[in-house]
Amino acid sequence: MPNTAHWWTAIGSIEQHPEIMSETTTGQRMTFRNKDGLANYIRQLRREHGAMTQQQLAQRVLVTRQTIVALESGRYSPSLPLAIRIARVFERPVEEVFDLVPGSANE
16 A cells, blocks of 8 residues: 555556546646545635635634645545635635545545
């Protein structure tokens, strides 16, 4: 089993894993999934919201910047309250910020 701290190196290239792509109203966006099969679009949403920094998002959702870093890199799955707070910052449903990747064990 791969080291979970570096799970993204074990999944190969995007061409080998189209399941980590998601079509949205703003076009095709890519993200990595974490070991639980949870994908997130936080980095892209921050960019769409005036280049919001990780620190600014962290302050708005009452966590540390390191938590946002871990979320964006797929090393951490958020609690339900945190996922809701993040979605509210971006004025999106939770399902537009986080998604279970098709074929994951939790789908």
